[in-house]
Amino acid sequence: MFSGAQISLYPMCDDFVAVIMDALGALDPYRDRLRIETDDISTLIVGPPEVIFPAMRDLFTAAATTGRHVTMHATISRGCPGEPDDPICTPGTTPPEGPVADRIADGLAALQDAPLTGQDIAAQLSFYMLGATGHMDEIYGVIDLIRASGVFERPKNFCTKLRGDAGPVMATIYESFTRFGPPDGHVTLDLTLSANSPSPR
Amino acid sequence: MFSGAQISLYPMCDDFVAVIMDALGALDPYRDRLRIETDDISTLIVGPPEVIFPAMRDLFTAAATTGRHVTMHATISRGCPGEPDDPICTPGTTPPEGPVADRIADGLAALQDAPLTGQDIAAQLSFYMLGATGHMDEIYGVIDLIRASGVFERPKNFCTKLRGDAGPVMATIYESFTRFGPPDGHVTLDLTLSANSPSPR
Numbered sequence: 001m002f003s004g005a006q007i008s009l010y011p012m013c014d015d016f017v018a019v020i021m022d023a024l025g026a027l028d029p030y031r032d033r034l035r036i037e038t039d040d041i042s043t044l045i046v047g048p049p050e051v052i053f054p055a056m057r058d059l060f061t062a063a064a065t066t067g068r069h070v071t072m073h074a075t076i077s078r079g080c081p082g083e084p085d086d087p088i089c090t091p092g093t094t095p096p097e098g099p100v101a102d103r104i105a106d107g108l109a110a111l112q113d114a115p116l117t118g119q120d121i122a123a124q125l126s127f128y129m130l131g132a133t134g135h136m137d138e139i140y141g142v143i144d145l146i147r148a149s150g151v152f153e154r155p156k157n158f159c160t161k162l163r164g165d166a167g168p169v170m171a172t173i174y175e176s177f178t179r180f181g182p183p184d185g186h187v188t189l190d191l192t193l194s195a196n197s198p199s200p201r
Numbered sequence: 202m203f204s205g206a207q208i209s210l211y212p213m214c215d216d217f218v219a220v221i222m223d224a225l226g227a228l229d230p231y232r233d234r235l236r237i238e239t240d241d242i243s244t245l246i247v248g249p250p251e252v253i254f255p256a257m258r259d260l261f262t263a264a265a266t267t268g269r270h271v272t273m274h275a276t277i278s279r280g281c282p283g284e285p286d287d288p289i290c291t292p293g294t295t296p297p298e299g300p301v302a303d304r305i306a307d308g309l310a311a312l313q314d315a316p317l318t319g320q321d322i323a324a325q326l327s328f329y330m331l332g333a334t335g336h337m338d339e340i341y342g343v344i345d346l347i348r349a350s351g352v353f354e355r356p357k358n359f360c361t362k363l364r365g366d367a368g369p370v371m372a373t374i375y376e377s378f379t380r381f382g383p384p385d386g387h388v389t390l391d392l393t394l395s396a397n398s399p400s401p402r
Contacts, residue, residue, distance in 0.1 A: 002358075004358060004359070005359075006325070006357065006358065006359050006360055008272065008393065010211040010213060010272055011213065012211060012212065012213060012214070012215075012217040013213070013214065013215050013217075014213075014214050014215045016213040016214075016270070017399065038400070039357075039362075039400070039401070039402055040323060040395065040398040040400035040401060040402045041272075041323050041324075041325055041362065041393060041395045041398070042325065042357075042360075042393065044357070044358050044359075046358070069217070071209065071211055071242075073274045073393060075327055075359050075360055075391050075393075077327075077358075077359045080359065081337050122241060122242050123242075124207070124242055124243065126276050126278075126389065126391075128329045128331060128389065129331070130329060130330070130331065130336045131334055131335075131336050131337070132334065133332055133333065133334070134332075135331045135332050135387075136282050136332070156207065156240075156243075156245065157203075157205060157207065157245050157247070157278075158205070158206075158207050158245075158276050158278045158281065158389070159207055159243075159276055161240075161242065186336075188327065188329065188359070188391075190276050190327075190389075190391040192209065192242060192243065192274060194241065194242045197241040197242070198218065199239070199240070199241035200240070200241060201240055201241045
């Protein structure tokens, strides 16, 4: 199953290039488990979800700890039928099946192990399950998991907003992505992260 | 049918607040046909597609003409079953049905009327059709439309990249959003725009 993300890091400052280049060092511990390609609009990272989510967390946290207002967008996908299979994507664990309520409970249990980073962030995500009916039941499962996660902020039109330490926030998004939708199905996330915004909430 | 977008404008400069505030004037001609709500991570614009796409084009073009590196992300949706219906969203035209080939031809004909803005941009989009099977046929229809649009740049994993004047680029994205997927179905776009990037393509 092919999985990965197109990610873009946006520091709102004149020296945005330096902030991005400095933050990229945070990807070094993951590079041997990812395929990475960059152009002028986004960077592709191909790998299994248990590698791409910590990699995104550490990249964004590194940029956020500069104190600048930074955001990151990620288009995350697994199981896309149009993509070639790639051994680097093989997840280390089997995606769970079973009733939505059980998957929420198991996801919440897994969140207990999420490390803290010391960096507060906001996030909002849209979860999409493609090529099958019943997608709203899975979306409501994701929303229920997030509501109980401890990092829920509020529902919004088209998306759900989270806020808290980057560790539990990204762990909650990882659980949302991997526990909902069919294990081998086509599932995507439209994800935005934000730190140090001067705007009112 | 509820339709709208969560949009975020990101100027990569120290005076990002001023660039955003100045660009917001570009929304004035559309405000009476949109419902707008802002928080610290995105701005919701609710309205029919034929209003939200020109509004996004003019907002982004206004920011891009400062010459700063600016990007914009939009999570665009129509027909989401979880959203209340809203009279402000009613489109002025009936969404088309029929064979994919006919919709591509009609979309390309409509693109002939796209105005030029004088501002070059890059864009990448992921088209999602939810709650139904056959989504890849509609996605391939979108890709074929974009390939023939005159503003196609290249395919990428998880998305398709466009480049050209903001007028035809946004018109192509509008045609992709409104001519594919069921007329009353749940369809979303994960869209990124970029201008004045210093990065190699």
